[in-house]
Amino acid sequence: MSFNPSSFLDEISPQLREKVGNSKVLVAVSGGVDSTTAAALAYKILGENVIPVMIDTGFLRENEAVSVKEMTKEVIPNLVIEDQSEFFLSSLEGLKDAEEKRKKFRDLFYETISSLARKYGTNMMIQGTIAADWVETQGGIKTQHNVLVQLGINTESTWGFTVVEPLADLYKNEVRELARYLGLPPEISERQPFPGPGLLIRVVGEVKIEKLMVERRANTVVEKALSRKGLSQYFAVVFDSDSEEDKQKSAEVGTRVRVYKARATGVKGDVRSYGHIASVEGDLNYDALRQDVSKLSKYDVTHVMYLVKQRDQGKYSVGIRAVHTEDFMTADVPELGLSELFSIAEEIMKDPLVKEVLFDVTSKPPATIELE
Numbered sequence: 001m002s003f004n005p006s007s008f009l010d011e012i013s014p015q016l017r018e019k020v021g022n023s024k025v026l027v028a029v030s031g032g033v034d035s036t037t038a039a040a041l042a043y044k045i046l047g048e049n050v051i052p053v054m055i056d057t058g059f060l061r062e063n064e065a066v067s068v069k070e071m072t073k074e075v076i077p078n079l080v081i082e083d084q085s086e087f088f089l090s091s092l093e094g095l096k097d098a099e100e101k102r103k104k105f106r107d108l109f110y111e112t113i114s115s116l117a118r119k120y121g122t123n124m125m126i127q128g129t130i131a132a133d134w135v136e137t138q139g140g141i142k143t144q145h146n147v148l149v150q151l152g153i154n155t156e157s158t159w160g161f162t163v164v165e166p167l168a169d170l171y172k173n174e175v176r177e178l179a180r181y182l183g184l185p186p187e188i189s190e191r192q193p194f195p196g197p198g199l200l201i202r203v204v205g206e207v208k209i210e211k212l213m214v215e216r217r218a219n220t221v222v223e224k225a226l227s228r229k230g231l232s233q234y235f236a237v238v239f240d241s242d243s244e245e246d247k248q249k250s251a252e253v254g255t256r257v258r259v260y261k262a263r264a265t266g267v268k269g270d271v272r273s274y275g276h277i278a279s280v281e282g283d284l285n286y287d288a289l290r291q292d293v294s295k296l297s298k299y300d301v302t303h304v305m306y307l308v309k310q311r312d313q314g315k316y317s318v319g320i321r322a323v324h325t326e327d328f329m330t331a332d333v334p335e336l337g338l339s340e341l342f343s344i345a346e347e348i349m350k351d352p353l354v355k356e357v358l359f360d361v362t363s364k365p366p367a368t369i370e371l372e
């Protein structure tokens, strides 16, 4: 049955009013379509009792906080931006493991919400968790930062507030329909998803401030270059360039294969996998690359990247990630042309810290869309 935003609103309005009553309620807005739609919905139903907050975690994209405030000013007036970047950056710097980073981020995030709730005199928050978030988290693929209740975490005893999730049964395409219905501008309703932990999970491996700066700049280049191609999601990732040539894998694939120390998340046979990034070289032939992915993912490899451009200088590798997907549970890689990839790489390599630029050619499965 197709989704009807008007019936959804009729159904959810009394439920939300009953849960929240006349209390004030905090709504966490990340600027992504889910949380922004949850905030617009809450504001429509609960009005002035809603306190929408956007936490600047230090892992936002360039100009994110300012542009989200501007884009949402009609449907979410009074968005409060809370700058917590020092707290997040200093607490996360030096962490390496993907799940450790995610769990730490989640704890810092809800500690912050807890102190904001006290500041604004409420013990309740609304968040935009959707079905795909808890399905993947419960399935053990990765710990999404906004999944708590479904993991049996008691938010009341842990952080002192209850959580309301009006979009928990919806999938992304339904949330977009609801966003349009609520009058959110296309810059939000059609916006590519941006994960709550932000650039933290795109700074692959050890969190370093310098690496985050490289990531933020590269991400801007990739978003600008690929914004008009109708892709579901497109961004940059950064990882340390340490890698070793693997003779056996090179022989099997028929081109030089390097395996990086950096590890990234994948999903093989519906089970989480945390393997290595590998690169391949040579002609850009997507049929051959798909075969390379299938051969290499039998090993401890979760993301295969095609080497676009390389030099001696620099210490970071930047991966271009782009996918087509309907439901974000599976995804395909678009066949971007070599000249396009090359010009993106040249722009990214204006940064002297970047040694090479690669294009992630791994579908989901065996990779996930994000690298961590």
Ligand code: XMP
Pocket: 136, 142, 143, 144, 145, 146, 193, 194, 195, 196, 197, 233, 328, 329, 364, 367, 368, 369, 370, 371, 372
């Ligand atoms: P994966 O990497 O699991 O991503 O294939 C599927 C979709 O979920 C987004 N994503 C997240 N969104 N908090 C979020 O709000 C998270 O922790 C998180 N992790 C992944 C990802 O960007 C993609 O759209």
